[in-house]
Amino acid sequence: MRFNPGSMKLAFSLLAILLVLMVLSAIIPQQGLADSQMIDWPSALGDKYAIIENLGLDRIYYTPTFFIVLGLMGINIAFGNIRRFRAIYKTEKSLLKLRHLGSVVFHLSLLLIMGAVILNYLYKYDGVYALTEGQSVSDRPEDYFREFKGPLYGEKYGSFDLKLDAINVKEDSTADQTVVANVTLQTSSDSEVRSGAISTNRPHKYQDIEFHYGQITGYSPELIVSDSARQKLFRGFVRLAARPSDDGIIHSDFINIPERNLRIELEVLPAEPMAGPVSYKVSVAAGMETLYDGDIITGESFQVDDLTISIPRLRRWCYIDVVRSPFLNLIFIGFWTGLTGLAAGVIGRTVNARGRKK
Amino acid sequence: MNGGESILYWTAALCTAVTFFLTIVSLVFKKTTLFTSARATIVAAFVLITIFGISRWIEWGHPPFVTLFESMITSIWFLLLMYLMVSYFSRKTVILLLPVSLAAMLLMGWSASLSSEGSPLSEALTNTWLFIHASFATAGASAFLIAASFSVLFLMGKDRMERMQTISAQVPDYSDLPRSILNFLLFGLVLWGVMIVSGSIWAHTAWGRYWAWDPIELWSLISWLLYGVVVHARLAFKLPLRVFCWLTIAAALTVAFSLWGVGYLYKTIHSYG
Numbered sequence: 001m002r003f004n005p006g007s008m009k010l011a012f013s014l015l016a017i018l019l020v021l022m023v024l025s026a027i028i029p030q031q032g033l034a035d036s037q038m039i040d041w042p043s044a045l046g047d048k049y050a051i052i053e054n055l056g057l058d059r060i061y062y063t064p065t066f067f068i069v070l071g072l073m074g075i076n077i078a079f080g081n082i083r084r085f086r087a088i089y090k091t092e093k094s095l096l097k098l099r100h101l102g103s104v105v106f107h108l109s110l111l112l113i114m115g116a117v118i119l120n121y122l123y124k125y126d127g128v129y130a131l132t133e134g135q136s137v138s139d140r141p142e143d144y145f146r147e148f149k150g151p152l153y154g155e156k157y158g159s160f161d162l163k164l165d166a167i168n169v170k171e172d173s174t175a176d177q178t179v180v181a182n183v184t185l186q187t188s189s190d191s192e193v194r195s196g197a198i199s200t201n202r203p204h205k206y207q208d209i210e211f212h213y214g215q216i217t218g219y220s221p222e223l224i225v226s227d228s229a230r231q232k233l234f235r236g237f238v239r240l241a242a243r244p245s246d247d248g249i250i251h252s253d254f255i256n257i258p259e260r261n262l263r264i265e266l267e268v269l270p271a272e273p274m275a276g277p278v279s280y281k282v283s284v285a286a287g288m289e290t291l292y293d294g295d296i297i298t299g300e301s302f303q304v305d306d307l308t309i310s311i312p313r314l315r316r317w318c319y320i321d322v323v324r325s326p327f328l329n330l331i332f333i334g335f336w337t338g339l340t341g342l343a344a345g346v347i348g349r350t351v352n353a354r355g356r357k358k
Numbered sequence: 359m360n361g362g363e364s365i366l367y368w369t370a371a372l373c374t375a376v377t378f379f380l381t382i383v384s385l386v387f388k389k390t391t392l393f394t395s396a397r398a399t400i401v402a403a404f405v406l407i408t409i410f411g412i413s414r415w416i417e418w419g420h421p422p423f424v425t426l427f428e429s430m431i432t433s434i435w436f437l438l439l440m441y442l443m444v445s446y447f448s449r450k451t452v453i454l455l456l457p458v459s460l461a462a463m464l465l466m467g468w469s470a471s472l473s474s475e476g477s478p479l480s481e482a483l484t485n486t487w488l489f490i491h492a493s494f495a496t497a498g499a500s501a502f503l504i505a506a507s508f509s510v511l512f513l514m515g516k517d518r519m520e521r522m523q524t525i526s527a528q529v530p531d532y533s534d535l536p537r538s539i540l541n542f543l544l545f546g547l548v549l550w551g552v553m554i555v556s557g558s559i560w561a562h563t564a565w566g567r568y569w570a571w572d573p574i575e576l577w578s579l580i581s582w583l584l585y586g587v588v589v590h591a592r593l594a595f596k597l598p599l600r601v602f603c604w605l606t607i608a609a610a611l612t613v614a615f616s617l618w619g620v621g622y623l624y625k626t627i628h629s630y631g
Contacts, residue, residue, distance in 0.1 A: 008594045015587050019580060026576050061571060178480070201485065201564050215565070328568070335555045342551060346544045353537065 006079025014073045021069070025060045028052060067118060074114040081107045099352055102345025109338030116330035124150040125324040131164040132220040132237045133315040138162075145319070153324075160187040160209070165195075167217060167316040179217050181318055198320060208326060214319020218242040219251045219268045221280060221298075222313040228306040233257050238266060239317045252281075261286055264309070269295065278314050359474045360417075366410040367474075371466040373403035374434075377459035385456075390526045393452050397445070400459060404438040411435055418476040420484070423492040425477055426621065430469040433496045433617065434462045440500040452528035457507035468618075487560035494553035495578075499613050501546030502585070506610035508539045509603035536592075536599050539606055543589050550582050550613075573624040577616040584609045 004010070056063040081104070088100055095104055127147035129137055137143040139159035163184040170178040181198045185206060196204040196211070204211040218240050225234040240251040252267035267281040284292040284304050292304045301310030359367060377399045384392035411431060414422040422428035441458045445451045511519065512535040519532040530538065557575070558568040569575060588605045591597040597605075 008590070011590070012587070015583060019583055019587070022576060022580050022583075025571060026573060026580070030571060203562075212567070323567075332555075339548060339551050339555065342544075343548045346541070346548055349544065350541060353541075 004079070005075050006081070006083050007076075008080065011073070011076050011080060014069055014076060017069050018073070021060050021066060024057055028057050028060075030059060030061070067121065070114050070118060074111055074118075077107055077111050077114075097348060097352075099345055099348030102341045102343070102348050105341030106338050106345060107341075109334045109341055113331055113334035113338065116327045116334060120150075120325050120327040120331065122150045122152040123154075123324075123326045124148070125153050125322070127322045128214060129162070129320045129322065130239060130317060131162075131320055132239060132317040133164055133166055135237075136161060136163040139322075144322075160185055160206075162211075162320070164318070164320070167318055169217060169316070179213055179318065181213055181320065183211065183320075185211075208324055210321075210323045210325075212321040212323060214321050216242055217316055217318040220315045220317040221266060221268070221311045222315070223255065223264070223266070224308075224310050224312065225257060225262075225264070226308050233259060233307070237315060237317070240266060240268060260307070262291075262307075266311075268314075280311060282309070282311075284309065363410055363413055363474075366406050366413070367466075370403045370406035370410065371463070371470070373399045373406065374459050374462040374466055377403065377455055378463055381455045381459060385522060385525060388525045390528075393455070393526060393528065396455050396459075397452070400438060400455060401442065403462065404435070404442060407431060407435045407438065414476060418478060420479040421489055421492070422476075423496070424479055425473070425475070426618065427469050427472040427474050428476070429492075429496070430465050430472070430618065432492070433499055434465050434469075436493075436496040436500040437462055437465075437503060440497070440504055444504065448530075449528050450530040450534075452526060453511060453522060453530065454504065454507055457510060458504070461503055461507075485560050485563055487556050487563070491553055491557040491560050494549050494556060495617065498546050498549035498553050499617055501542050501549055502581075502606075502610050502613045505539050505542035505546060506607045508535050508542065509606040511535060512539070512603045513600065536602070539603065540589065540592060543585055543606065547582065547585055547589065550578070550585070554578055554582060573620050574616060577612065577620055581609060581612040581616050584612055 052058050056065065060066055085095055085100070085104055089095055092100070095101060125148070127144040129143065130145040131137065138161050141147060165182040165184055168180045168182070170180070178200045180200075183196050183198060183204065184193060185196055185204075186193045187206070194206070196206070198204045198211050198213050200213050200215075203213070220237040220239050223234060223236065223238050224232060226232050234255065234257055238253060238255055240253045243250050243252070250267065252265065254263055254265040256263050263285045265281075265283040265285075269279045269281055278298045279295050280297070281295055282292065282302075283290065292302065292309075294302070296302060296311065298311055298314055301308050303309075377396045380392045380396035380399065384390060384396065411422050414428065414431075418424070421432070423432045437458060441451075441454055444454065508530075511530070512532070516532045519529065519535075522529045523531075554575075557578075561570070561575075562568045584605075588597075588602065588609055591605070592602045
């Protein structure tokens with residue numbers, strides 16, 4: 001039997017596989033995506049969850065299988081449509097009739113979208129910074145909190161330095177917040193220092209780089225731990241994790257001071273501290289023994305044995321996503337031309353049907 | 359809902375119920391004159407829901423699709439609008455009153471069980487693309503629902519349809535149904551496609567990414583692909599018409615799930631309200 005790469009049977013098989021993959025991803029929690037699936041599979045399945053991990057079913061959209069299916073669909077659409085439109089041309093001597101033209105444009109656009117999606121994945125860069133107000137970072141791998149590079153991503157885009165100047169949080173009449181992160185940016189290709197704002201609903205664009213607000217804002221108190229000789233054992237801004245709870249978001253975290261085997265836990269009280277006096281719940285423990293457990297406010301300090309612990313300032317922190325998607329515009333061109341083609345095809349079919357009726 | 363809105367809402371619900379009742383009576387007792395009354399009551403329901411929607415829009419400062427309740431009301435409005443447009447272009451669609459009024463009545467009943475409390479739109483979500491996205495979602499769903507309604511009629515069988523044609527000349531020809539189903543599927547594919555694209559543009563400005571495989575994004579794409587499969591199966595493989603109709607109905611269920619069901623099963627950033 002001769003293999004036909006453009007056959008409708010192959011198209012159906014590939015579409016069926018794609019649909020199955022998508023339905024599976026709707027049931028099984030996907031790594032790196034919203035934790036939105038209905039079953040907590042890892043705890044429900046226990047050790048057997050390893051099978052899902054080994055099959056890549058917990059990261060379907062990043063597996064070679066997904067991209068192979070997309071690639072094969074592209075080949076299938078290309079071959080299938082060449083054959084189909086050649087047949088139409090043979091009988092009708094034109095592809096310019098609206099219903100045919102619409103269909104040609106629609107299928108070519110699908111091809112364009114698939115190609116652009118694959119190219120975008122291969123050349124994509126997506127990095128996340130966790131930045132406290134006043135902090136500067138460079139476009140170096142070690143500065144990123146986490147990053148994803150496409151297999152073919154190169155460094156040709158040039159690097160930049162980014163400083164988070166301030167974070168402003170606006171409450172509106174809904175429960176939602178609008179966060180505006182003011183930044184200063186300087187690129188290696190352009191000596192000009194430019195200011196910009198990254199907002200909840202508006203990324204900052206520079207050349208082909210987009211800086212997005214990373215959806216999470218937290219608090220970052222400055223913590224100073226010094227001994228009796230006034231030597232600093234710790235000085236820095238502690239980025240408190242923001243965890244949702246039944247009583248709202250809890251901003252808390254801990255640091256370790258290995259020299260003294262100390263663990264210092266911090267929690268900001270109340271929920272909206274920037275609006276008024278800021279207090280913190282602080283707990284200091286050495287091993288299993290609690291040395292201090294109490295509340296203090298900004299600017300205060302307290303003693304634990306020979307150590308002085310103080311919180312002089314409070315700042316905010318947020319995630320900032322840096323995205324380079326070189327083929328995104330191609331995907332959108334594909335989307336809109338595809339929809340135009342589809343609409344033209346529908347109009348053409350309708351006009352043709354009415355003409356035949358008359 | 360305030361007092362005035364309550365009156366509008368419940369009168370509209372009553373009109374959809376009366377339409378359904380009148381259509382059933384006209385078919386069972388072969389009283390074709392009742393079709394005219396049924397059409398008048400569905401127009402009345404449409405007008406009342408329009409006024410209700412405008413009133414909510416003025417009250418809350420945004421079109422009514424932020425809460426699940428509002429989304430259902432908008433869907434009913436688009437469904438009735440779609441029916442009225444179809445009936446304007448073709449008189450042979452009176453039989454559609456039955457599924458359309460039934461669907462509208464059920465959605466009204468479902469929405470009555472939900473909180474009708476409105477919600478202001480957060481600044482982060484205020485974007486023109488959101489209006490385009492939500493409008494095309496409900497318009498696309500209406501087109502798919504009309505296609506599913508035609509499929510139900512087809513599945514009722516030729517004999518039944520011919521018997522109904524003896525009651526009224528406004529009942530479509532049995533042989534015309536498959537083409538009508540296909541046309542509405544294609545129309546729905548365009549509308550649903552615009553919904554997906556406009557939604558991703560809106561998501562980019564609101565959430566900083568075009569596509570994140572969020573459950574609603576995922577189920578919307580599953581519905582779109584499923585309709586693509588159904589259309590190609592019919593056009594290329596001459597899929598048997600009964601199978602084609604059953605698949606059209608099944609795909610409509612995925613659309614309903616995408617619009618109103620996902621929020622019940624998943625935590626999603628799209629959650630209403």
